[in-house]
Amino acid sequence: MATEIRIPKLGFSMESGILAEWLVEDGAEVTAGQEIYALENEKSTQEVESPASGKLKIIVQADGEEYPVGELIGTIE
Amino acid sequence: MASTDMVDKDVLVDIFTRADLIMQSDIKFRQMIGAGQLQIVYYPVRGQEVVSSAMMAAVNQDDYLVTIYRGLHDQLAKGIPSKELWAEFAGKMTGTCKGKGGPMHITHPATGVMVTTGIVGSGIPIANGLGLASQLEKDGKVTVCCFGDGATNIGAFHEGLNMAQIWKLPVIFLCQNNLYGEHTHMRDTTGSASIKQRGEGLGMRSVQVNGNDASAMYTAAKEAVDHARAGNGPTLIEAMTFRFHGHLLGDTSHYIPKEEMEQAKKDDPMPILRQQLLDLQISEADVAAIEAKNAAIIEEAAQFALDSDYPPGDEYRIDVLDVEIAA
Numbered sequence: 001m002a003t004e005i006r007i008p009k010l011g012f013s014m015e016s017g018i019l020a021e022w023l024v025e026d027g028a029e030v031t032a033g034q035e036i037y038a039l040e041n042e043k044s045t046q047e048v049e050s051p052a053s054g055k056l057k058i059i060v061q062a063d064g065e066e067y068p069v070g071e072l073i074g075t076i077e
Numbered sequence: 078m079a080s081t082d083m084v085d086k087d088v089l090v091d092i093f094t095r096a097d098l099i100m101q102s103d104i105k106f107r108q109m110i111g112a113g114q115l116q117i118v119y120y121p122v123r124g125q126e127v128v129s130s131a132m133m134a135a136v137n138q139d140d141y142l143v144t145i146y147r148g149l150h151d152q153l154a155k156g157i158p159s160k161e162l163w164a165e166f167a168g169k170m171t172g173t174c175k176g177k178g179g180p181m182h183i184t185h186p187a188t189g190v191m192v193t194t195g196i197v198g199s200g201i202p203i204a205n206g207l208g209l210a211s212q213l214e215k216d217g218k219v220t221v222c223c224f225g226d227g228a229t230n231i232g233a234f235h236e237g238l239n240m241a242q243i244w245k246l247p248v249i250f251l252c253q254n255n256l257y258g259e260h261t262h263m264r265d266t267t268g269s270a271s272i273k274q275r276g277e278g279l280g281m282r283s284v285q286v287n288g289n290d291a292s293a294m295y296t297a298a299k300e301a302v303d304h305a306r307a308g309n310g311p312t313l314i315e316a317m318t319f320r321f322h323g324h325l326l327g328d329t330s331h332y333i334p335k336e337e338m339e340q341a342k343k344d345d346p347m348p349i350l351r352q353q354l355l356d357l358q359i360s361e362a363d364v365a366a367i368e369a370k371n372a373a374i375i376e377e378a379a380q381f382a383l384d385s386d387y388p389p390g391d392e393y394r395i396d397v398l399d400v401e402i403a404a
Contacts, residue, residue: 006113010327032108046329051112070113 198231227258276313288316
């Protein structure tokens with residue numbers, strides 16, 4: 001079963017985040033805990049870790065757009 | 078700090094079993110929140126597992142615990158069933174408080190977890206109340222009150238410890254000193270060189286211990302529990318520890334010098350405790366079995382939380398006041 005990657009809530013008041021950059025390519029094999037993308041919110045950027053090991057499928061490209069918390073941006077299969 | 082001999086093998090296994098459940102739970106929570114599967118505010122506990130596990134291994138299930146919002150390690154160490162805990166963190170109806178408390182207000186009287194507060198330092202007077210009840214009812218119970226170093230700058234700490242000392246309440250005040258109150262180092266907020274000194278100033282039996290050393294922490298905890306149960310009053314334990322992740326998930330710990338963090342991670346209490354078990358001739362297979370069992374508990378609990386429903390809207394009318402609020 002695929003593990004979903006959604007825009008996380010990383011702070012009390014966070015309601016959206018900017019998908020700044022994918023750190024791995026679409027289709028790459030990733031491991032749980034590996035930093036896979038950069039997320040901008042509230043003046044800071046941080047690298048978000050993969051929740052699972054497997055093949056990354058990118059659903060939303062890093063285009064500098066702002067997405068709400070909960071938006072599906074990729075999966076790990 | 079007091080140094081001690083290693084405690085019994087069975088006790089160390091017990092402490093490791095609790096601590097590993099905490100560590101794996103913390104990792105799983107961070108993964109699920111990081112992946113947006115759970116949208117909650119979370120205060121990571123990685124690095125502080127051994128403090129709670131050794132403390133709770135020294136008390137009984139019907140002894141009381143009062144803790145604070147960085148409390149996952151305390152709650153799990155005290156024995157809250159993982160399924161109900163995870164469901165409450167997720168705000169679901171099947172949680173310890175029917176999803177109406179959430180991660181900052183975990184309460185589970187069946188395992189002695191009487192309250193988790195969201196206000197720094199506010200648990201101390203509450204713990205005194207529980208201690209006073211035990212003293213009056215002569216039920217032999219002790220209360221463990223957990224808080225951080227920052228809480229010792231709150232008035233309630235000084236007033237509460239003073240009162241507990243005067244009344245010889247059976248309370249163990251466990252200050253988990255991770256050196257940072259939110260985003261500020263202790264040296265910038267705290268006048269005394271140690272928290273132990275503050276307890277001594279109030280006339281209380283006070284000890285400082287390496288909380289990341291399972292044997293030293295357990296020994297300090299057991300002595301404090303025995304002291305309280307014998308009617309001799311409270312103890313302040315200052316347990317030195319560290320947290321490996323931000324004040325809350327999303328905080329990048331930019332205020333902690335890189336070298337300090339690296340050193341703390343080198344001193345990670347979990348691999349040290351694991352190695353201690355192996356050194357005591359507990360087999361790799363037996364240790365791995367403990368870890369696998371914990372992993373299974375967590376997988377089941379996380380799925381249970383995801384699958385459970387949120388409380389229905391009309392739930393707001395009950396459990397809030399003593400009587401049901403009219404619709």
